[in-house]
Structures are given as structure tokens and as C-alpha cells.
Amino acid sequence: MPTLTYRDALNQALREEMQRDGDVFILGEEVGVYQGAYKVSRGLLEEFGARRVVDTPIAELGFAGVGVGAAMVGLRPVVEFMTWNFALLALDQIVNSAAKLHYMSGGQVSCPIVFRGPNGSALQLAAQHSQAWDAWLAHIPGLKVVAPATPADAKGLLKSAIRDNNPVIVLEGEMLYNTKGEVPDGEHLVPIGSADVKRSGTDVTLVCHSKTVALALKAAEHLAGEHGVSAEVVDLRTLRPLDEVTLLASVTRTNRCVVIEEGWRHAGIGAQVVDVIQREAFDSLDAPVARVTQADVPMPYNKLLERAAKPSVEKIVAATRHVLYLD
């Protein structure tokens, strides 16, 4: 199986879907001539032309709305936000238009659109360019939200997102674009709504998604080597709809759980995961569920402060030891 970067896996998904379906087109800032701010759309302008790879003005609200309008009459736009931080300007179109058109038209209008771009913390980009929007977007009925952690999942989920008849949010890890992994050639689809056990274990479940999957895997390695703990790593992959079956199957076996995310603690994705567990697996729990999140502060610029704000392997190990009553 070929090894690709996360970036190139996304690029492959876009290329294959544009080759497969003439209604698929890309819209966003710097996606064409510049080849994408993060080079995800590299080479696509040359292959598909300016009709299908459309450079926009810096006008997130406007071009997100253009995408929604085109989707309302049957095209399949892939709207790129240079980062999700800028997509806040477009939230009205994502939430009030894309997510609600099908419902408020009594099922007459569908909105098959993908909103994608980098999300989550980056390196020393400070408060406005380094944050995770997962919980905000996963809150909205009418949207599907995916957050792939590996190149293979990035390709498979983006392809599924483009073929879906609903608005799908694709949260790409800003720090993941250069990571490498094996990616199946051609028709590789990861179904939306399915979590993935990235490492099997028996003592505790580490629930994670996007960039925190790599942290959880490292923590699991460390826990096995240094503490004799067998941790299972469950990658949610999709944040809406949540794969409760896979989640609960793991937690009811390990009886302990730590939920890790890049977002803030208050009303975060982890809060939803914990809610599912306490409702459906209360009697299986041997300890309260712990959470590892970003500190409840805007992201600081200083490197040391930034490190202190983010989830880390050390924080995951500490939380895991805590739920195992090892301290």
C-alpha cells in the first residue's frame, strides 16, 4: 500500500472525486493559482481548470453562501476555509443556511456540500489562529462532522463527505498535514459515523480524535511499557453522528475511560462522550471518567505557556493513572 502524507491523501480524495463527478468543484481562498494555503489542492487547477477550482475573494461569509446556493440546486461544492478560525465569519451560512435548509423546506431542498480546512491548535500562532471548533459545529443538527487522524481516514472520510447528500464538516488537523501513513489506492471510503479502535487494550479506554489520536497512542505505548497498563485507543473519527456502539463496547469491557480533545473543557466534545457513557454504561464504570482538554484560556503565544495549555502525552498518562487509582 502506498505511503502518503495526510495532505496528499486529501488531495487524492479531491482529485478522484472530481474525476468521478463533474458536479464536484472547489471554492475558496488561494485554492487555485496559489495551490492551496496548505497545498491540499495542489495540481487541481491545472487538471480541472478555473471553472472547477475557483479562487475567491477573502469573504468567508460570501463564498460559503455561494457554495450553499450552488448546492441547493444540485452541485457538490467543496468549500475550503484557509483555517476554521476564519470560518467563524461564515457560521451564519453553515448553521442557518446549510444545516437547516432541508428541515425548514420540509425536505424539498438538500444541501450536499463539504466545508473543510485545518482546525485545532498549531505552533505559536496565538489566540486567534490556534483553536478547535469541534464542539461548536458538532452541536448543530443537520450537519455531519468528521475529524480524521490518519492519512487513510482523511482520504476515506473526505470521499464519503463529498458523496453525502448533507452538509459535512471536515476538520483537518493543522499539525497533521505532514504526517505519513499507508493509504489505499482508488476507491477507499470510510463511512461517516464509524469510530475506529486504533489500539486494542483491556484496562482503560482512551477516547480521542484528530491530532489527539497520536498523543493517545504514544500515551498507550508509555503506559504499557512503564506502568503495565493495557490501554485501548478509540478514535471517534466522526463527531456527529457519534458512534456510540463502538465507544460503549470498549468502555463496558475496560470499565474505565479518559476522553481527550484539543478543544476547551466547558461544553466540549468530551462532555458529550461522558454523557453517553454515564447514561448507557453507568454500571460498568469502576471510576469517574476523566478528561484531558486544552486549558480554559485563549491560546498563548509563548512556547512554554502554549505547551502548558495543550493536551499532552504526560497529561494523558496522568489522567489514565488517576482513573486506574494508581496514584
Place this chain on the structure above:
Amino acid sequence: MATATVQPGTAAARGDLDRGLLRSMLLIRRFEEKAAEAYATGKIGGFCHLYIGQEAVAVGSIAALRQDDYLISSYREHGQALARGVSPTAVMAELYGKAAGTSKGKGGSMHLFDVSRHFMGGHGIVGGHIPLATGIAFAIKYRGGDQVCVCYFGEAAVNIGAFHEALNMASVWKLPVIFLCENNRYGMGTAFERVAAVTDVVEHACSYDMAAELVDGMDVHAVQRATERAVNRARGGGHPTLLEVRTYRFMGHSMSDPLHGVYRTKDEVEEQKRKDPITRLAAELQEAGVLDKDGLKALDVEVKAEVDAAVKFAEAAPDPEPSALESHVLAD
């Protein structure tokens, strides 16, 4: 009823068309009057923004369109839906929240949709739908079609960023879209000149290198002709137009706003009512001998009966099934 064949372009044909315009405006007027009554008795809930006074804008502009052209509007959209031929029973049923409504009772007054007539809604966030119109026009051009998309919005939406972003992209990409601003002078209770540095909406077109026209919105023919010119620029050629259509709402902003409120005087409202677009066209038709007083009365009786039937239908129609709550959140 057997009718003689009418040659297009003749006075008789023009008379028939004008009678159609008058009927359409009257239908909107009588429909909205009944909607106000039903709202007052609690049968219609939520927000309800009436179109009374503005009828010539919807009717004149839609008369210039083809069946396969697209329309999209704001939350004051009953008039455009009716002028487009959406059945009054389905619109009234939607206002009543019934399952037989245009949006199965899930949208209400602000979210009328009829995709079969390319009526793409009823949108509730001021200016939020203007980029959608640019997107629909983008899709038309993408597919090499020759339809146009008309986007209705009030003058208050001109102060929103979405308006400027949408006009800019429509002009840069040469898209077949007509931005039709219904300038009724007040955004809710705020007079436009109190909050807009540029009070002639048409002037904004200069910023986007776009054709524009100022139109008398109380003259249905003027609206129709201006829209025809805009359609000609858009169809095939892809040149967008900004139309500023000056009109006036005779009612409050919504049903919760008194007739003239504290932000405008009773005298002002009364003065505007003397420019009533329906009275104006009726007088023109009488003068031209197309319609006499009895004919006008008969037309009104016919329209009232249609609206009464719509009310009767909506009253009797069933509510959505409880299971409708969770359907249509996602498409299959």
C-alpha cells in the same frame, strides 16, 4: 369558457396580461388581509411579515421571468410565493403550520419553499440569502444554462456584509443574477437614512461595476420593464443588475408592530396609501377600457373566494404527525 384567440402584442393581449397582473396583486392583498385576521386570532403564530403595499414589486418582476428561472427571498416572501404561482392553499396551510403547507408546517411564514417552481425560500436572517442567490447563479453558469436568479431583499440588508460580498462575486464572475432591493424605507422601525451613509441603494452598484436601475415600485409596469431589462443583461450574457425598487409597506414591520408605530407618522402612511399600486393599475385599466367597475368588482369577488377557500383548507388541514418532528433533519 370559450374565448377567442388573442393575438400577442395587440391591445387585447396587453389587456389580458394587465388583468392578470391586477388579479395577482389583488390575490396577495386579500391573502395578506386574511393572514392578518388569522394572526390576530392566534391561528398563525411566530413572526408574520405582511406584503401589503409592496404587491407591484413581486408581481411586476415575476411577470418578467420564465418558469425555469430561480427566485429566492427574505422572510417577507408571501407575495413573491403567490405571484410565482405557489397555491394560496399551500401558503396559508404553511402559515397555519399544517402538514399540507409548502414546507410541511416546519417552516412557517418565513420559510416558504416550492422547488417545483424554483422558489428557493423564504430566509430569515437579514441579507443571509443574498450570497445563496449568487451561488444559484454560479450553478446556472457552471452548467451552461440560460436561466437567471432573482434575489429579493429589503433596503436594510444593504448594510450587511453579505450583500457586498455577494454583489462583488456576482460581478467578478459575471453571473446571471438580479439583486432586487425592495426599498420600503424602514428596517423594522429604523428609517434607512438614519443608518445608511449612502441612501440611494443603486449607488452601491458602482462599487461592484454593476448595472443598476432605480424603479418606481408602485408602478407594476415599471417594475416589469426594469426587470425585463435586467433579465436581458443576465440571460446568457451573465451580467448582474442591482435594482432598487422604491416601495412602501402599509402595515407594520410584522404583526407585532402597530400600523404606523412611533417611527413614522400616520400622515406619512396615509400619503403613501394614496399611491396604492393596486388602485393605480385598476384606474389605468378602467381608463383604457380593459376593465369596468363591475369587472373589477367581479375580479375581487373571485380572488376573495380563492383566499376564503385557502383559509377554509388551512383551518381543516391536519397538523403534522408527531413523527414529523425528526424527519428531514438529514437527507437520505
